[in-house]
Amino acid sequence: MEQPLNVPYKRVMIVDDTYVDRYVAERVIKKYSFAEDIISVESALDALDYLMAGKDHPEELPELIFLDINMPEMNGFEFLEKYKELPETIKKHCIIMMLTTSLHEEDMKLALANPYVYRFLNKPLTFDRLKEITLQPEKKDPQL
Amino acid sequence: MFNKLLRRQLVKLFGDNAEKVSAELKDFLKVVSESYDHYEKDRRMLERSIEISSKEMIELNNRLKQEVEEDNKAIYQSLQESLFNLNEEQEEKKITGSDYRKLGQVAEMLKQETQKRKDAERERKKHQAHLEASQQIAHIGSWELDMPDTSTADNIKLYWSDETYRIFGFEPRSVMVTSELLFSRVHPEDLPLVREKIRKAIIESSAYELEYRLLLPDGTEKVVYEQSRLVHSRTNRANRMIGTIQDVTDRRKTREKLIKVNNEIRTLFENMQEVFFTVDMKTFELLQMSSACEKIYGYTIRDFAKNSNLWFDVILEEDKQVIYGNDATMRQGNPIVQEYRIQTKHGDIKWVESKITPTVVDGELIRIDGITSDITKRKEAEMAVRDNEQKFRSLIQNSADAILVLNADYEIVYASNSLNKITGFTPEEVLGVNVIEFGHPDEREMLLQYKQKVYSNPGVPHNIIYRRVRKDGTYIWCEGTTINLLEDDIVQGIVINFRDITQRRQYEDALKAANEDLQKTNTELDKFVYSVSHDLRAPLSSMMGVVELALTETEDGDMLTHLDMIRRSIRKLDGFIVDILEYSRNARLEVRKQQIDFHDLMRDVTENIKFMSEGLGKKKRVNVHTHISGHKEFISDKGRIAIILNNLVSNGIRYANDMADDPYVHVSVELKPEGAEIIVKDNGIGISKDKQEKVFDMFYRVSKSSVGSGLGLYLVREATAKLGGHITLDSTPGIGSSFTVRIPNLQNH
Incomplete structure (x- = not known):
């Protein structure tokens, strides 16, 4: 019943401090061939480091970033603040999906008000949610 | 400053305040005073003239005249007798030496008598001059009328003194005095009276007094006062009438003025609101009282005169002591002022003030003069x-x-x-x-x-x-x-x-601090709830992720059933946490006014419950219909309205009736300017009457088969209340339920 998604993305990144959530996300993405490659990091700082490292090699940057909100050290929103200051090369290459358990309206509003955030998704990541993304990939242009 | 007489009069009336009368009255009184002055001057003059022209004076004059005449007669008589004797003796005898001596004596006597007569004449003339002077000064003329034997008024001889001429407007002795001359100067209106009076006096030989007017050719009008007396000769027959005529024009004028003034004073007194009274304290007889007493007391002067104790009887019992208290002072001759209440004849109570000036002679109070005035208004x-x-x-x-x-x-x-x-x-x-x-x-x-x-x-x-x-x-x-x-x-x-307000300020400060604490607590609580909900829900979503994954990776039927059981429990637990979170937020957060778009809201709601009926294991899909109508602008709190709609709609799906052909939840929203009416109606299993009241209670669940947290409808009711609205339920078991929520439009608040 659930068909592979024909690998719409080359490389995606998962930023989540919860191992189980990263594991589930990785498994689901792989299972339904959502992306060729998955970069999984356990903190926002690691994510920034990775992105900075790839600033001169855009081909190595993820096209899609699944970003959790509640994380120690640097939470999702703090990450977005830092992300804003990253070189245009990086920001042009990536789009961000919030992936969180938060049901707070304030969180959703704040996230969607950010120009780099494409969607606000609730955990867990399932086939249905991935399918949604592939069906309407251009619903919101993060660059505008 | 006033005439003595007037002063005495005033003191009698006003007591000590005589000099303190109002300026207006003072001017008036000055005129009166002057009139009094004139009157007195005139009176003094009159008195003096009368004194001068007194009876004694005239009689002295007459007596002198008579004596002289009688003496003269006697002289002539003795002279004649002597001459007669002498002639006889010459005829009968030769005149003897003694006869000549006798003759010489007679001549001497005659000579002496003549001297005496001359002296008397001189004396008389002196008196005459005095009299003339006096008459001129006093404007009193005299006259004399010689009446012959015939008792008619015709051939009478009239004599006028110089002043009489002047009074009648003639130069002294310039004209022949007749009665017609006299009558020609009498005022025509008074003429008949004067004629009659004089005629009568002459015929009856009686004295008369008369006041009449003269009208002189130059138009001057004079008032004269005439008195006459009869002078009897030795034959005891009245053959002479003498009289005085006095010009009383000024006096008359003064008197008229005085009368007028007195009348004015009387009018003034009569019109005054004060009662003036005088009482003889020996007999307690009311000597005088002004008519204002009727205005104040309601009783007339007669009433007071009849009952000498009336003034005291009308005083209120409790105020009578005022009178007793002042009695001694008054009896010592001191003026008193007292205030007390009276009951008038008509029964009303009035406050009066009475000023009394006592007259004490030899330590005995003989009379009182007083003024009583109505002071009710002032007193009130x-x-x-x-x-x-x-x-x-x-x-x-x-x-x-x-x-x-x-x-x-x-x-x-x-x-x-x-x-x-x-x-x-x-x-x-x-x-x-x-x-x-x-x-x-x-x-x-x-x-x-x-x-x-x-x-x-x-x-x-x-x-x-x-x-x-x-x-x-x-x-x-x-x-x-x-x-x-x-x-x-x-x-x-x-x-x-x-x-x-030190304490109050302390309370206020404490309250403010407490409030700030509370706010801090609230913020902390909000953070806490946020963290707790995340910390509780995050592992749940992780579990859910794993379970969903596991479900896709096995074909084993038992395994699939078990995993589904886990999935349901996780959902239920998560729903429970979400409800508590919402309850907490509803209770603590202020209403946030914002424009509500019900179309948007309903889209979110249907999105949320999209897969619900499957997850609940319902056999049939429940259809959600939405109908929104009416006014566009609606202001309320979006979060709370979402709670209401989410819970009512999800309940409708949860308790849908599997027996129904077409299970549905119908949401209708009617917007009016004053508020919104939301009706969520289903054809589900319904709620029995006895349970309808309880469904809104916290943690109440209708049956074992209830799948919710028991917080859903409680939350709906709380959120509705927060928005100032209310909710009603109409339900029949087996047929369906209908919740009606009315929420005011906060646009106007």
């Missing part, structure tokens, strides 16, 4: 003032607030007893002190500005919160109100009332 006004003042005093005495009254210099002239309680200062200690002195030095400027404001707005109360020093040197916070009543008749000062 006085009492009203006193009453108000009493009210004011009692008000400020009984107040827990301290009350100060200041004079125009801002100095304390009155302090209520409560001042002591509040500040430790006794009222006596603060009298005369400028009230600013009790303020805090740091607030001096502010107090001075406040004072200025109070001054410039009379009658307007001003409020202030300031610090005030206590006697022990500590400061208290006070709240005061000041009002400038300097212009007020009763208060005539600036009134401050203040109370100690």
Whole structure:
């Protein structure tokens, strides 16, 4: 019943401090061939480091970033603040999906008000949610 | 300053206040006084002239004349006798030497007699001159009428003194005096009377007195007073009439003026509201009383005259002591002023004031003169003032607030007893002190500005919160109100009332602190709930992720069933956490007004419950219909309306009736300017009557098969209440339920 998604993305990144959530996300993405490659990091700082490292090699940057909100050290929103200051090369290459358990309206509003955030998704990541993304990939242009 | 006579009259009427009469009356009285002066002058002159032309004078004159005449007669007689004797002797005898001697004696006698007569004549002339002078000075003329034997008024001889000529407007002795001459100068209107009177006097030989007018050719009118007397000769027959005529024009004029003035005074007295009275204290006879008594007492002068005790009887019993109290003073001859109440004839009570001037002779009170006036109005006004003042005093005495009254210099002239309680200062200690002195030095400027404001707005109360020093040197916070009543008749000062609000301020501060704490707690609680919900829900979503994954990776039927059981439990637990989270937020958060788009809201709601019926294991899919109509603008709290809609719709799906052909939930929203009516109607299993009241209770669940947290409808009711609306339920088991929620449009609030 659930068909592979024909690998719409080359490389995606998962930023989540919860191992189980990263594991589930990785498994689901792989299972339904959502992306060729998955970069999984356990903190926002690691994510920034990775992105900075790839600033001169855009081909190595993820096209899609699944970003959790509640994380120690640097939470999702703090990450977005830092992300804003990253070189245009990086920001042009990536789009961000919030992936969180938060049901707070304030969180959703704040996230969607950010120009780099494409969607606000609730955990867990399932086939249905991935399918949604592939069906309407251009619903919101993060660059505008 | 007034004529003595008038003064005496006035003192009689007004007592000591005679000199203090109003300016208007004074002018009037001055005229009266002058009239009195003239009158007196005239009277003195008259008295003098009468004295001069008195009976004795005339009689002396007559007697002299008579004596002279009689003496002369006697001389002639003896002379004739002597001559006769001499002739006889010459005829009969030769004249002897003794005869010549006799003759010589006679001649001597004659010579002496003649001398005597001449002297008498001189004397008479002197008197005559005196008389003429007196007549001229006194304007009194005299006349004499010789009446012959015939008793007719025709051939009478009339003699006028010089002054009489002048009175009749002639030069003395320039004309022949006749009765017709006299009558020609009499005023035509008085002529018949004068003619008749004189005729009668002559015929009856009687005396008369007469006052009549003269009209002189130059038009001058005079009033004369004529008196006549008969002079009897030795034959005892009245053959002469003498009289005086006096020009009384001025006197008459003065008298007329006086009468007029007296009439005016009388009118004045009659019209005055005061009663003037005089009582003979020996007989208690009312000597006089003005008619104003009827106005004051209702009783007439006659009533008072008949009952000499009436004035006392009408005094109220309790006020009679005033009279007793003053009696001794009055009997010592001191004027008294007393106030008391009377009951008039008509029964009303009046306040009167009576001023009495007693006349005491040899220690005995013989008469009283007094004035009684109605002072009811004045008294009422006085009492009203006193009453108000009493009210004011009692008000400020009984107040827990301290009350100060200041004079125009801002100095304390009155302090209520409560001042002591509040500040430790006794009222006596603060009298005369400028009230600013009790303020805090740091607030001096502010107090001075406040004072200025109070001054410039009379009658307007001003409020202030300031610090005030206590006697022990500590400061208290006070709240005061000041009002400038300097212009007020009763208060005539600036009134401050203040109370100690130190404690209240402490409470207020404590309350503020508590509130701030509470707000902090609230914020913390909000953060806590946020964290807890995340921390609880995050592992749940992780579990859900794993379970969903596992479900896709096995074909084993039992395994699939078990995993599904886990999935349901996780959902239920997550739903429970979400409900509690929402409850917490609803209870604590303020209503956030915003524009509500029900179309958007319903889209979100249907999105949320999209897969719900499958997850609940319902056999049939429940259809959700939405119908929105009416007014566009609707302001309310979106989050709370979402809670209401989410819970009502999800309940409708949860308790859908599997037996129904087409299970549905129908949401209709009707928007009106005043508010929204939301009806969520289903054809589900329904709720029995006895349970309908309880479904809104916290943690209440209708049956074992209930799948929710027991918080759903409780939350709906709470959220509705927060929005100022209310909810009703209409349900029939087996047929369906209908919830109606009415929420006001907060646009107008």
